[in-house]
Amino acid sequence: MFATLDTGSQHRWLLFSILTLVSLLTLLPTLRLLLEAIQGWHLGSDSPMMRVLQQSATWRALWHSLYTSGLGTLIAVILGSLFAFTLTLTDIRYKSLLVFSFMLPMMIPPQVTALSWLQLTGPGSPLLNTLGMAPPLGSPQPLYSAEGIALLLGIQHAPLVFLALRTSLINLPRDLIEAARISGANQRHVWLDMILPLTRNGMIAGASIAFVSGLGNFGIPAMLGIPASYYVLPTLIYQRMSSFGAHVLPEVASLSVLIGVVALLGVMLQQQMLKNSQFRLLGHAGRGQDFALGRWRIPVQLLLGTLLVLILVAPLAALITSSLVPALGVKLTFDTLSFSAYQEMVNRQSVTLRAFSNSLLLATGAAMLLMLISTLLAYLMQSMSQRQRSSLISMIEIPYALPGVVLAIACILLFAKPLPLLNITLYGSLGIIFVAYLARFISVSLKPVTASFSELDRSLEEAARIAGAGTLRRLIDILLPLVAPAVFAGGLLVFLTAVNELTVSALLWSAGKETLGVLIFNLDESGDSILASAIAVLVVVMVMAIMLLLSLMARHLPKGVIPWQN
Amino acid sequence: MAELILEQVSKRFGQSLAVNNLSLNIQQGAFVALLGPSGCGKTTTLRMLAGFETLSSGRILLNDTCLASDGWQVPTEDRNMGMVFQSYALWPHMSVADNVGYPLKHRRIKGGEYTRRVMLALETVQMEALAQRMPQDLSGGQRQRVALARCLVTDPDVVLLDEPLANLDRHLRASMEESFREFHRRTGATLIYVTHDQSEAMSLADQIAVMHQGQLVQWAKPEELYQTPKTQWIAGFIGQGSIIHLADVVPGQCLQASDLMALTARSGEQRTPVLIRPEHIRLHLDDNPHEKPSLLPPAAHSLQARTLPARVLSSFFRGERYEIKVQLINGDELTCYHHTGLTEGAQIHLTLEQGWSLEPAA
Numbered sequence: 001m002f003a004t005l006d007t008g009s010q011h012r013w014l015l016f017s018i019l020t021l022v023s024l025l026t027l028l029p030t031l032r033l034l035l036e037a038i039q040g041w042h043l044g045s046d047s048p049m050m051r052v053l054q055q056s057a058t059w060r061a062l063w064h065s066l067y068t069s070g071l072g073t074l075i076a077v078i079l080g081s082l083f084a085f086t087l088t089l090t091d092i093r094y095k096s097l098l099v100f101s102f103m104l105p106m107m108i109p110p111q112v113t114a115l116s117w118l119q120l121t122g123p124g125s126p127l128l129n130t131l132g133m134a135p136p137l138g139s140p141q142p143l144y145s146a147e148g149i150a151l152l153l154g155i156q157h158a159p160l161v162f163l164a165l166r167t168s169l170i171n172l173p174r175d176l177i178e179a180a181r182i183s184g185a186n187q188r189h190v191w192l193d194m195i196l197p198l199t200r201n202g203m204i205a206g207a208s209i210a211f212v213s214g215l216g217n218f219g220i221p222a223m224l225g226i227p228a229s230y231y232v233l234p235t236l237i238y239q240r241m242s243s244f245g246a247h248v249l250p251e252v253a254s255l256s257v258l259i260g261v262v263a264l265l266g267v268m269l270q271q272q273m274l275k276n277s278q279f280r281l282l283g284h285a286g287r288g289q290d291f292a293l294g295r296w297r298i299p300v301q302l303l304l305g306t307l308l309v310l311i312l313v314a315p316l317a318a319l320i321t322s323s324l325v326p327a328l329g330v331k332l333t334f335d336t337l338s339f340s341a342y343q344e345m346v347n348r349q350s351v352t353l354r355a356f357s358n359s360l361l362l363a364t365g366a367a368m369l370l371m372l373i374s375t376l377l378a379y380l381m382q383s384m385s386q387r388q389r390s391s392l393i394s395m396i397e398i399p400y401a402l403p404g405v406v407l408a409i410a411c412i413l414l415f416a417k418p419l420p421l422l423n424i425t426l427y428g429s430l431g432i433i434f435v436a437y438l439a440r441f442i443s444v445s446l447k448p449v450t451a452s453f454s455e456l457d458r459s460l461e462e463a464a465r466i467a468g469a470g471t472l473r474r475l476i477d478i479l480l481p482l483v484a485p486a487v488f489a490g491g492l493l494v495f496l497t498a499v500n501e502l503t504v505s506a507l508l509w510s511a512g513k514e515t516l517g518v519l520i521f522n523l524d525e526s527g528d529s530i531l532a533s534a535i536a537v538l539v540v541v542m543v544m545a546i547m548l549l550l551s552l553m554a555r556h557l558p559k560g561v562i563p564w565q566n
Numbered sequence: 567m568a569e570l571i572l573e574q575v576s577k578r579f580g581q582s583l584a585v586n587n588l589s590l591n592i593q594q595g596a597f598v599a600l601l602g603p604s605g606c607g608k609t610t611t612l613r614m615l616a617g618f619e620t621l622s623s624g625r626i627l628l629n630d631t632c633l634a635s636d637g638w639q640v641p642t643e644d645r646n647m648g649m650v651f652q653s654y655a656l657w658p659h660m661s662v663a664d665n666v667g668y669p670l671k672h673r674r675i676k677g678g679e680y681t682r683r684v685m686l687a688l689e690t691v692q693m694e695a696l697a698q699r700m701p702q703d704l705s706g707g708q709r710q711r712v713a714l715a716r717c718l719v720t721d722p723d724v725v726l727l728d729e730p731l732a733n734l735d736r737h738l739r740a741s742m743e744e745s746f747r748e749f750h751r752r753t754g755a756t757l758i759y760v761t762h763d764q765s766e767a768m769s770l771a772d773q774i775a776v777m778h779q780g781q782l783v784q785w786a787k788p789e790e791l792y793q794t795p796k797t798q799w800i801a802g803f804i805g806q807g808s809i810i811h812l813a814d815v816v817p818g819q820c821l822q823a824s825d826l827m828a829l830t831a832r833s834g835e836q837r838t839p840v841l842i843r844p845e846h847i848r849l850h851l852d853d854n855p856h857e858k859p860s861l862l863p864p865a866a867h868s869l870q871a872r873t874l875p876a877r878v879l880s881s882f883f884r885g886e887r888y889e890i891k892v893q894l895i896n897g898d899e900l901t902c903y904h905h906t907g908l909t910e911g912a913q914i915h916l917t918l919e920q921g922w923s924l925e926p927a928a
Contacts, residue, residue: 175655178618181642182649182673182718182726193668197659 003027010471011380017285018376018432019392025439026395029031029410030402033260036253048250049257058255060297065262068221068232069151069214069547075154081203083304085538088169089195090291092301100547101308102171103563106159107543110538111520112218113156113315117143118223118524119533120318126325127318130332144228149221153214156313160213163207163563169195189292201274208270213264216403218503219517222523229387233259234405241409256406263403277434308541316540321504322533341534352535354512355519358430362498362515366437367491370445371439378476379447393446400443404503411436411508428510436504446491446499448561452486453479455558485556496546500539569593570615570724570756572825574613575624577610582584584610586780588624591631592773594723597750597757601803603803608760613725614757615758617642618800621687628723641865644732646718648725649756652732654709656701661713663688663697667821669720670671688712690752691745707738712817727747729757731766741772794818797925801841808844808900812923827872830894830918839924845900849890870912873915876900881908892916 007352015291038049052058083102086092105113119125122141128134142148172195180194190235231239237252293300325331326338345352381389394495399407415426415435426432464474480487502517509518514541523532550562570592575597577585585607586617592598600608613619615626615640633640648669656665661871666682673684688694692712701709710730711910717725727746728865732741747770750757767774768788776784778790784796796818798809812829814837815821826840850873876892879899887903892914894900908914 173653173655175651176654176657178616178642179649179651179655179716180657180668181670182616182645184720185668186641186643186672194657198657310787353619441781453761 007356010249011383014376015380015470018373018380021373022396024391025442026399027416029407029436029439030398031302033253033256033410035405036250039255040250041065052251052254052400057231057236058258058406059231062226062262063230063258064146064230065215068146068153069211069217071147071150072153072212072214072553073207075151075160076214077203077207079154079158079307080206081165081444082166082209083158084162084169085195086300086304088166090293090297090300092293092297092304094301097216098304098308100551101312103159103545104312104547105155106157106563107421107496107547108540109502109517109543110152110156110217111223111502111517111524112500113152114143114220114223115520115524115529115536116315116319116419117152119322119529124328125322126328126330126332126351127314127321129329130321141227143224144230146230149224149230149232152220153217153226155218156220157210157213157532159563160209160462164206164209164421165199165202165264168199174199174269186409190319204270204273205265208266212266212401212403212527215263216405218405218506219521220546222502222506223522226525233262234403236407237409241345246412249409249413249416252409256403259403263401267401286502288485298522307538315392319533319536319540322530324539330532341530342533345534351514352519354469354532355516357512358513359499359516361432361503362434362437363432363495366441366498367445367495370438370442371491371496373489374442374446374490375480375483376475376482378446378453380432381450386444396446398444399439400441404440404501405507407436407440408504408507411439425517428513430513433505433508433513433515436508436551437498440504441494441498445487445494448486448490448493448557449483450501451558451561452483456482485553486561487561488559489550489553489561492546492550496543500543558559569627569629570627570758571627572611572615573625573627575611575614575626576622577607578612578622583780585614588777588780588782590782590785591612591755592758594629595754597759597770597772599759599761599767600777601761601767601775602777604762605779606766606777608762608777609728611777612758612760615724616647616726617645627763637680644721645724646720646722647810648720648722650710650713650717650725652729654701654713656704656709656712656716658701660701661697662693662699662701665701665712665718666715667879669716673720682852683719689714690749691715706763707735707742710734711745714749716747718755719879721753721811722755724756726752728758729759729761730759731763736818740765745887746770749823755893768804776803778803780793786871794820794922795841795924798839800839801839801922801924806901807841808843808898809839809924810839810921812840813837815840815923815926817923820921822870822925823917823919826918826921830874839926840921842900842918842922844889846900846918847900847921848917849902849904850915850917851908873917875913876916878908878910878912878914880910883907 027338037049038531040049044050081100087095087098087102092098118141120127121143123137123139124133124141125134143152150212154158176198177194179188181444182565185193216234218234218238221230222238225235231531237255240252240255240344258260321332323341324337324339326336328338329337384392411432412427418425424431426435460478460482461474464478469477501515502521505515505518506520506521514522516535520532520535520539523529523535552560568588572588572590572592575585576583576587579644588611590598596844600611602608610619614621614634617634620639621634621636623636626633628645633645640712656662657668660668663684667680670680670683678882685694685697690695691714693708694712696704696708701712704712713730718838730746731742734742743766746757746759758772768791771788774784774786774788774791775782776786778799784791784800785795791800792805795804799914801807803810810830812826813836815829817838821840873896876894879891879893881891882889886908887905888904890904892900892902902916
């Protein structure tokens with residue numbers, strides 16, 4: 001009797017404190033932002049929202065945002081479906097290698113992608129100079145354009161389409177295809193009548209994720225658009241904030257709400273499109289179809305290989321070349337090969353080391369704390385009803401789904417003044433970035449853990465309960481060892497994303513509190529692209545190392561936790 | 567005579583041999599069951615007939631045309647076969663009528679003829695009222711019937727059924743079994759039916775191929791399979807029965823009561839398994855010959871010679887009768903039926919009326 005009471009109160013206490021913490025983290029910034037946007041309503045046409053809506057720059061940026069992310073989505077859909085269809089349905093070779101390489105652009109931070117493409121093209125490209133293929137001096141950098149932005153957004157987000165489509169292809173029951181074939185459908189009809197209509201939902205879902213991610217992307221339009229004075233909504237906010245400072249806050253808050261609304265409309269459009277064709281697929285799934293490519297196998301293999309060389313290998317090679325030349329415009333040969341950029345990074349530039357340690361500190365701290373929070377949260381979610389669980393998950397998704405600038409502006413609004421009671425000002429310290437990371441990435445760390453918990457047999461815990469263990473005891477002794485790999489994987493994913501983060505920190509950093517993302521962006525902006533490349537090379541190496549580490553853990557994780565694993 | 571012929575068909579997946587040297591001659595219009603435990607190669611055989619799997623060696627012929635040999639085959643879509651899948655495989659984005667009509671589209675049948683044949687097929691399975699429904703709005707049995715209609719719409723030469731009753735409850739199974747018989751009568755197509763359920767195979771098929779570990783073990787009518795199973799493994803797989811071991815018997819013999827009783831007394835090195843079905847064991851409970859062994863008249867002697875002493879191990883109520891397990895003196899255990907229950911440990915006598923000698927288990 002006493003034990004039951006004790007267990008019950010322990011449970012309630014845990015539930016209350018975790019839920020309060022998570023709601024504060026996820027809801028407070030968004031609510032504060034909405035409040036700011038609404039506050040001026042009584043001013044009529046003088047309210048910040050109305051002022052923003054009357055400026056032509058706003059509408060121009062909105063159109064730019066729609067154009068670049070729309071075109072980017074189209075590119076992402078073409079690339080993503082080409083890879084998803086061939087890698088899932090055909091008997092093409094080297095599948096795991098192709099999947100890993102195709103997923104890599106998604107894990108490389110946007111500012112590094114942008115930087116490496118800038119090193120690949122244009123008259124200053126060290127790689128093209130070395131190969132003697134550089135366009136003449138004075139010719140324009142082709143990527144400083146709307147289409148350049150769209151191309152890179154497309155490459156960066158093609159893996160999102162790939163993942164969504166691949167999931168629905170893998171879940172496509174084999175029986176349905178075989179039934180069509182025995183009914184007399186040849187390969188062409190199988191594609192047109194069965195595979196395309198049945199995987200339409202996956203494609204729509206993937207396209208809408210790519211579109212919303214494109215709207216929120218900051219790194220690519222910032223590095224390619226700002227030099228050409230081509231502003232999209234996130235870079236417009238950045239430019240306003242960095243030129244005019246905090247007193248334009250009401251205005252940028254309105255701009256943020258505008259992006260949020262556009263993103264929301266994108267999601268609603270997707271749901272509308274999916275509504276008419278909801279069906280559950282019955283039958284044996286789990287194994288992809290094997291369409292024999294026959295004599296087409298080598299051409300298709302070559303096509304995919306060439307695409308990967310173009311979108312992944314060439315930019316990375318350009319990045320590495322740039323990091324090894326002594327100065328821009330010099331060809332890379334054995335004589336000119338120089339590691340001075342790397343030496344400078346370590347020896348002279350205190351800002352580099354500081355940025356590294358800031359980012360590592362933020363990412364490690366966020367990963368550790370989120371591992372703890374999501375373990376407790378996922379455990380407590382087990383005993384919730386389906387409805388409670390899904391509303392909690394949507395709440396947690398908000399800060400992740402909203403464009404990063406929106407969250408950043410919301411955090412500035414929330415923490416500009418000292419915190420009540422504690423009297424600490426987070427604004428201008430690493431603390432504000434840390435809190436923003438916690439809010440943004442809790443969804444990243446929670447997903448693997450909930451997946452792992454849902455695979456566990458309830459009776460394991462019930463047995464411990466009968467043996468007399470209280471809530472925390474059961475969690476530590478019985479459940480934690482079983483979900484540990486998923487918790488760790490979630491932590492690594494948070495680390496990977498946070499350590500390279502730019503969008504949030506671009507607005508929240510202050511002198512001495514730079515992050516790695518901000519550092520690369522600033523170095524490139526001030527023209528020091530050699531040093532920026534050297535840092536970017538290290539970032540890519542770190543990304544690949546963590547991806548490989550996660551791949552090695554794959555055996556111990558629930559299916560779907562690691563996106564690039566089959 | 568038009569037939570479906572499998573000639574020494576083998577299928578290899580990497581190192582393992584899924585189907586090993588399978589040969590079958592199936593008459594047109596036959597209802598054949600491929601029966602065996604899971605992993606015996608029956609589904610692989612069906613998928614080779616459909617053209618979903620290639621052959622590693624051997625040939626498949628239909629009406630004297632070669633469908634498949636090693637490395638070469640007629641594509642599935644050109645085979646004019648029908649198939650009912652375990653999951654029914656109804657396309658969720660098409661209505662019932664579109665599902666049924668889909669095979670017709672690939673035979674260039676359009677317009678009035680298309681509509682007429684779709685409705686005819688739906689009427690055959692009594693689903694014409696639900697033609698415009700979507701598959702997810704149907705019950706399990708209704709889906710099964712739509713899948714059947716989709717098969718019969720093109721008048722296929724061969725219809726393949728892959729464990730079509732596995733997902734249905736017991737009540738529905740009985741009525742679907744009747745639908746299959748009706749379907750067979752009406753179409754006259756050759757039906758190949760894969761199942762692991764021996765009672766399903768026995769009640770539906772007129773010819774059964776029993777498979778075990780990739781090999782054909784026996785190819786026979788259901789009655790023959792029950793009465794004269796070839797090996798000890800089939801005897802255990804099909805129906806109830808017990809095995810006793812007797813000396814000086816060759817496999818494949820029907821043994822009558824007198825032979826059996828004489829043989830049980832003999833001992834020898836070469837012992838052959840003999841199947842005794844429960845209905846061929848008679849129990850004697852009323853007299854107890856142990857009480858007066860010295861005073862037995864000659865007639866009683868002969869009775870003793872024809873009965874075997876046994877001890878009751880267990881006795882379970884099975885509804886229409888009791889199932890009794892007994893143990894003979896030499897340790898062999900037998901299962902038999904009786905109309906009343908017996909006490910555990912009781913000493914009884916029994917007569918074996920018939921037995922069938924088997925090839926030893928492989």
